[in-house]
Amino acid sequence: MWDYTPIVKDHFLNPRNVGDIPDADAVGEVGSLACGDALKLYLKLDDNKDKIVDAKFQTFGCASAIASSSALTEMVKGKTLDEALAVSNQDIADFLGGLPEEKMHCSVMGQEALEVAIFKYRGMDIPQHDSEHDHGHAYPDYEGELVCKCFGITDAFLKKVIETNSLTTAEQVTNFTKAGGACGSCIPKIKELIAQVLGESAAKPRTRPEKLSNMKKMQLIQEVLERDIRPLLWADGGDLELIDIDGSRVQVAFRKACAGCASSGNTARMVEMKLRDLVAEDIVVEEVTQ
Amino acid sequence: MKEIYLDNNATTKVDEAVFEEMRPYFCELYGNPSSMHFFGGQVQSKVNEARNRVAGLLGASPDEIIFTACGTESDNAAIRSALEVLPDRKHIITSRVEHPAVLTQCRNLRQRGYRVSEIGVDGAGRLDMEELKATVDDDTAIVSLMWANNETGVIFPVEEAAAIAKSKGALFHSDAVQAIGKIPINMTDSLIDMLSLSGHKLHAPKGIGVLFVRRGTAFRPLLVGGHQEKSRRAGTENAAAIIALGKACQLAAEFMEAENSVVKAQRNRLQDALMAAIPHARINGDGAERLPNTTSIAFEFVEGEAILLLLSEFGICASSGSACTSGSLEPSHVLRAMGVPFTCAHGSIRFSLSRFTTDEEIDKVIRELPPIIARLRQMSPFGREHLKGQS
Ligand SMILES: Cc1ncc(COP(=O)(O)O)c(C=O)c1O
Ligand code: FES
Numbered sequence: 001m002w003d004y005t006p007i008v009k010d011h012f013l014n015p016r017n018v019g020d021i022p023d024a025d026a027v028g029e030v031g032s033l034a035c036g037d038a039l040k041l042y043l044k045l046d047d048n049k050d051k052i053v054d055a056k057f058q059t060f061g062c063a064s065a066i067a068s069s070s071a072l073t074e075m076v077k078g079k080t081l082d083e084a085l086a087v088s089n090q091d092i093a094d095f096l097g098g099l100p101e102e103k104m105h106c107s108v109m110g111q112e113a114l115e116v117a118i119f120k121y122r123g124m125d126i127p128q129h130d131s132e133h134d135h136g137h138a139y140p141d142y143e144g145e146l147v148c149k150c151f152g153i154t155d156a157f158l159k160k161v162i163e164t165n166s167l168t169t170a171e172q173v174t175n176f177t178k179a180g181g182a183c184g185s186c187i188p189k190i191k192e193l194i195a196q197v198l199g200e201s202a203a204k205p206r207t208r209p210e211k212l213s214n215m216k217k218m219q220l221i222q223e224v225l226e227r228d229i230r231p232l233l234w235a236d237g238g239d240l241e242l243i244d245i246d247g248s249r250v251q252v253a254f255r256k257a258c259a260g261c262a263s264s265g266n267t268a269r270m271v272e273m274k275l276r277d278l279v280a281e282d283i284v285v286e287e288v289t290q
Numbered sequence: 291m292k293e294i295y296l297d298n299n300a301t302t303k304v305d306e307a308v309f310e311e312m313r314p315y316f317c318e319l320y321g322n323p324s325s326m327h328f329f330g331g332q333v334q335s336k337v338n339e340a341r342n343r344v345a346g347l348l349g350a351s352p353d354e355i356i357f358t359a360c361g362t363e364s365d366n367a368a369i370r371s372a373l374e375v376l377p378d379r380k381h382i383i384t385s386r387v388e389h390p391a392v393l394t395q396c397r398n399l400r401q402r403g404y405r406v407s408e409i410g411v412d413g414a415g416r417l418d419m420e421e422l423k424a425t426v427d428d429d430t431a432i433v434s435l436m437w438a439n440n441e442t443g444v445i446f447p448v449e450e451a452a453a454i455a456k457s458k459g460a461l462f463h464s465d466a467v468q469a470i471g472k473i474p475i476n477m478t479d480s481l482i483d484m485l486s487l488s489g490h491k492l493h494a495p496k497g498i499g500v501l502f503v504r505r506g507t508a509f510r511p512l513l514v515g516g517h518q519e520k521s522r523r524a525g526t527e528n529a530a531a532i533i534a535l536g537k538a539c540q541l542a543a544e545f546m547e548a549e550n551s552v553v554k555a556q557r558n559r560l561q562d563a564l565m566a567a568i569p570h571a572r573i574n575g576d577g578a579e580r581l582p583n584t585t586s587i588a589f590e591f592v593e594g595e596a597i598l599l600l601l602s603e604f605g606i607c608a609s610s611g612s613a614c615t616s617g618s619l620e621p622s623h624v625l626r627a628m629g630v631p632f633t634c635a636h637g638s639i640r641f642s643l644s645r646f647t648t649d650e651e652i653d654k655v656i657r658e659l660p661p662i663i664a665r666l667r668q669m670s671p672f673g674r675e676h677l678k679g680q681s
Contacts, residue, residue: 012596029671037593
């Protein structure tokens, strides 16, 4: 049995705002029967066409899909369209007191329906891709190259979810989007996308500080390892452990897939370059085996 | 809340009489059956009695019974053994609807270079016998086919399949975990070489299984070590559970008649009433020969987990073939192999009864389920479109 919070149970057993709005201003539809969950969201705006005065939903899906939809409608009522767009899938999960990680895709579906409804209302066309796949489009309004055929999910959508939720493993991506959860043939591509997104966020301009005390330097080295380097290794099933810092000498040990890997020498050079970029030019990385 | 337990294919209640039979073998008669002293000897003779009782239910002789730790172990042991005793044969045949205890094992062996054929089923879940005939060849080491399917209850013609396997010199194994105790099984004049059963499906405790290996069939153990079970399964016997299983088999034989009359009538009443009350529903495996205690019904436009949790509010325990409950993201491999459309597979619910099921319990399900389905369909965007004008 899933470990649902009392709030999830309440929103599942007593869902708020079930139904439709015949004269809705905005409607967002995501998911399909084939995929196992689907949500149709209706929004009614005030006379200035700015504030959401009513929201209703219809959902086909499991308990957490119904609860996420119910929560979403409660959350957006009274918000302006811009405020509503700022609602993230994590906000929906938080509102419910959390969701099991395997069920995070339910909150993603809610956020998506909201975004699609508002984009469509604003006439911001999200062009459809017209690739063929096994069954239905999970997120028909997302352009981009089709990555997961089983669930009809594109790279653009995946990158967005990876980035906004700081996902670092393919398993997490499956939990959040379902992509990869059926035949699994798209998992290598998902790993590539994770690496891309991590690469892009790491490449965002961050300048090396001018002068550093030894203390500060040690802190910064640890920070960069945690934030910029380990996630890259995780994406390939590897990991690294910081063994020691002595001035500018940084000793690391490679773990999991990286341990004993023939190219760990290259990985060590990659780590060194990153640290030189972001901490200090004189850093030397040494690999220790223990 | 008192549970209404209609999930007996998942596991069963330990019969009180079974529990009483095993109770002394924890704190009082705790000896090791292999010991030389009288204290172990007492246990040994009770284990022998249990072996006779299990053999009795199967129409086997006691030396054909090997006690294992579970149905999964029995399945694994049977397949591994066949590959070892026929080392020149590199082909394994099974079906697309097997329990993971067989299917995962076969797929892992495929990674290690074995050729694995998975025989398909038709829309009612019946095995494609023509495909089986065409697939067995001189390279086939083992054909492993379940006696009855855990999700749909559909029964395979295993004797006929065994004859096909033997015609090419292959060994034949059947996972009879769901069939034992529900339908009569007799190994006396059978062509089946090996057969698995599991205690917790027939009112014995969890964690005890049996592998039947026909006398004269070569066998290589999975677990090696001590001389227990005539060196065919090392490890100190789980004496209390073995004794419990013996009792459970004895009771199963006594209740076999009731299982196929009383329980079957309850199952039929349940499925007929639900089919009459709920539009857009279908019975998975309808038309095929099925176990008397099982029915799997697909409700279109609704999702299984939501149904189960609403049933759970009334104390009703069932299970589902939906993706959300299987721990994967796709609906059950059994329903997909049968070609059940995705629109139905997600909303499939399995009810599995036992001799402890009461008429009142069946009444309650018949009363509570239709409004649950109606309520979820009211909530579903597809339900509304498809069911316009219906209640
Ligand atoms: C058909 C079938 N085979 C094997 C098993 C596994 O049995 P056990 O749980 O004793 O390992 C089960 C039960 O889940 C089953 O239904
Ligand atoms: S293509 Fe993504 S799971 Fe099959």
